[in-house]
Amino acid sequence: MSERDDLDLQIAEYVLGTLPADERNALSARRAGDPTLDARILEWEQRLSPLADAVEPVEPGPEVFAKIERALDRDDSNVVALRRQVSRWRWSTALTSVAALILVAVLTFQPQPEKAPESFVAVFQHNDQQPAFLLTVNLNDRQLSIRPVTAEQQPDKSYQLWIKADELGPNPRSVGVLGDQFQIDREALSQYDPSLLRGATFGISVEPPGGSPTGQPTSPAIHGFLYPTGDAPADTSD
């Protein structure tokens, strides 16, 4: 049996449910970052799902949906929204990959009247590799700041910050190239509406010195990790 057949039957058993736990978990984990595998799983799901036709529906109790709604309310949908922004970036950025790319997604809030501005920050890393940044945006004055978490300058490379939003079309747009100390013009987002910024995704790519020669990031985003933060943007020391 060929290796491809073997994988196909492993996928089939995954869908059937009989794959041993370790293989099952490994395949699940791979699926997230492997669109080809995901497509083959979907094919097997489609093949076998008519079996579920034999199952009688069972009416859930009213408390089940109430719990789901409470969970969504509690979640504030921010994490959800963030995931969506990331997937939008991922699926619509069809670019070839050479250098490691770091995607930084930021979700900003309008401040509560009685509170300082809050930011929710997420850092996305390629294959768990360093480096990583935190990016915060204050929607009131559209000031941004960026700070390295584990990022280090790379010789003969520049980091470049990008913004992506539906209103800006399908491609990311450059916000600016980071300086030697990771600094960036704090006003670089001032041309954008706060409502656009609130829904936007931000990315950072590793580029040749001075920034991408093509006007587009030269590598796509793949994986992400959340770094929630309650910090006010910019100058808080911690």
Place this chain on the structure above:
Amino acid sequence: MQSNSSTSTADVSALVGRVARSDRAAFASLYQSTAPKLLGVVLRILNNRAWADEVIQDTYLKIWQKAEQFDAAKASPITWMVSIARNNAIDELRKHPAGRTTNDDELDQMAGRQPTAQDQVEDQQTVTRLNQCIDQLEKERQDMVRLAYLNGWSRDDLASQFGQPVNTVKTWLRRALQDIKGCLES
């Protein structure tokens, strides 16, 4: 579920599309029209109402989160949702290895399988076609496939029920799946 049996695949697809845009009203409609099916699937696997309710909650939270990734070109919406529910249920079941008692009722359920007046999972032609393909397998393999898919039986469960070594079960299952695929493509 008579009231919802008229929900078509296109309707469900449209609802998922609206859920992808964070439409809570569409999410409630989607839940109403699909949760009984998903709970039926999950409860059959888990045999435990409390676990099943939790799995359903988790399933719909995932549906809410992943709706944007749903691609109608690659899967029917109900297949996509049933798959999320089944995956959750099987993961939950495997956490309670002692919690699943396999019994003859489930085998009887297999034997008593009949075409149902079910609504939304697949069109009836697809259901008939798959069942025809499965019915071409040897009887034991038919039961194994159905017990695994519908009741969440593991290789070990099947091995002890059918009095075969686990490796034989693995071989039979894979052969059965290969035959089903070949039959569907023929």
